[in-house]
Amino acid sequence: MSLDKILSIAGKPGLHKLVTQTRTGFVAESLIDGKRSTVNMRTNVSVLSEIAIYTLEEEVPLREVFSKIQEKESGEKTAVKHKDDKLKLEEYFFEVLPNYDEDRVYASDIKKVIQWYNLLHDHGITDFTAPEETKEEVKAEEESTEK
Structure with missing residues (x-):
């Protein structure tokens, strides 16, 4: 399953996977306990594939941060x-993404x-x-900026 179907829903702990859409919203299943719930369109929802982390140069997609964590942890x-103290978390994240914007x-x-990881x-x-079409879009964008 790709990150395109994984959601973070405001007011609900953990992550959810998109099950199906309805007329007024969608049905999501919690990855924590497997319970399904309906979510209306007014609820603040973030798709993991659309989230990025600020660095000093640019924004790095969350999928790349997850890949770096995966690489570091074999x-x-x-x-x-995630419940460790702030200093320990920041030190760990600095090892994963050394140029993240601390501010x-x-x-x-x-x-x-x-x-989430x-x-x-x-x-x-x-x-x-990244899905294949996204890779192709990025490659085409890079080629156009080089010209």
């Missing part, structure tokens, strides 16, 4: 827990990234590569 869960990426954001790992969602 495909295993993170060495730190705009808060400890609460780092906690979410670590918690471990939750995805627990559910066997470990393919963080």
